[in-house]
Amino acid sequence: MANSKYEYVKREFEFHRHLPASNWIVVRIDGCHFHRFSELHAFEKPNDDRALRLMNACATSMLEKFPDIVIAYGVSDEYSFVFQEKTELYQRDERLIISSCSSCFTSFYMMKWKEYFPSKELVQPPHFQVEVSCYPEPRIVCDYLSRRQSECHNRNQYTTCFWMLVKSGEGENKAKEILKDTLPKDKNELLFQRFQMNYNNEPAMFRKGSCAYRQKVEASEDERWDVAVAHVDMGPHFWAKHSYVFDRR
Numbered sequence: 001m002a003n004s005k006y007e008y009v010k011r012e013f014e015f016h017r018h019l020p021a022s023n024w025i026v027v028r029i030d031g032c033h034f035h036r037f038s039e040l041h042a043f044e045k046p047n048d049d050r051a052l053r054l055m056n057a058c059a060t061s062m063l064e065k066f067p068d069i070v071i072a073y074g075v076s077d078e079y080s081f082v083f084q085e086k087t088e089l090y091q092r093d094e095r096l097i098i099s100s101c102s103s104c105f106t107s108f109y110m111m112k113w114k115e116y117f118p119s120k121e122l123v124q125p126p127h128f129q130v131e132v133s134c135y136p137e138p139r140i141v142c143d144y145l146s147r148r149q150s151e152c153h154n155r156n157q158y159t160t161c162f163w164m165l166v167k168s169g170e171g172e173n174k175a176k177e178i179l180k181d182t183l184p185k186d187k188n189e190l191l192f193q194r195f196q197m198n199y200n201n202e203p204a205m206f207r208k209g210s211c212a213y214r215q216k217v218e219a220s221e222d223e224r225w226d227v228a229v230a231h232v233d234m235g236p237h238f239w240a241k242h243s244y245v246f247d248r249r
């Protein structure tokens, strides 16, 4: 069939975009319509510890499945996976990377659901959309992750205030009005004054999101690595300790 009259279909109509060489590939997974999905499954508001731990478990499985992922960062219904710059996964074919990551993550989510929600039926299949970006230097990857973490902080501080106001009896519109144009320090003050709540004492997983990375197993004679999940600032202190994740292989 090599030179058959059907060859043109492949030659003229199938396109493969190969991601640029010598770039770190960031695959960002985001739950589709998770606002609705979280309502359907009665997730706790604004943060459901079980749902976030389920996302972290899926991320851990992704690092185990794809050895070229060097680090990942997740918050809410999203996770970003950083593939090392030299990865030859699917010859860097964008379509195959996207479809494979999306389907693997979704399968892990469904397989692990019962472990995190033992008494809750999964009543709607989850699905995740994926976008890919390429960055030529680790420094920019670090800045990308810091940007996501800063969004996590802003969004979580807002939703914490919002749901505290609503749970205290304010209507949703009134809560939005109260929070309109407030600065981060105003929101901290509001939580403290109205609810005697210190935002900094909220669980770190809610405030800082989750970071999954490889670490060497202490006291192992052979080089063994496992996947750790931490809820920490991804600032200079973190990178001073974990810069090895970007070591050229």
Ligand SMILES: Nc1nc2c(ncn2[C@@H]2O[C@H](COP(=O)(O)OP(=O)(O)OP(=O)(O)O)[C@@H](O)[C@H]2O)c(=O)[nH]1
Pocket (backbone or CB within 6 Å): 030, 031, 032, 033, 034, 035, 036, 038, 043, 044, 045, 046, 047, 048, 049, 051, 052, 076, 077
């Ligand atoms: N109650 C609750 N909701 C959550 C939790 N994590 C994620 N969500 C919901 O998931 C949404 C995630 O934000 P988005 O990704 O912008 O919303 P989305 O509905 O998934 O929209 P698309 O991604 O555009 O399809 C949040 O707005 C919440 O409604 C959680 O722990 N508890």
Ligand SMILES: [Mg+2]
Pocket (backbone or CB within 6 Å): 030, 031, 032, 033, 034, 035, 077
């Ligand atoms: Mg979403």
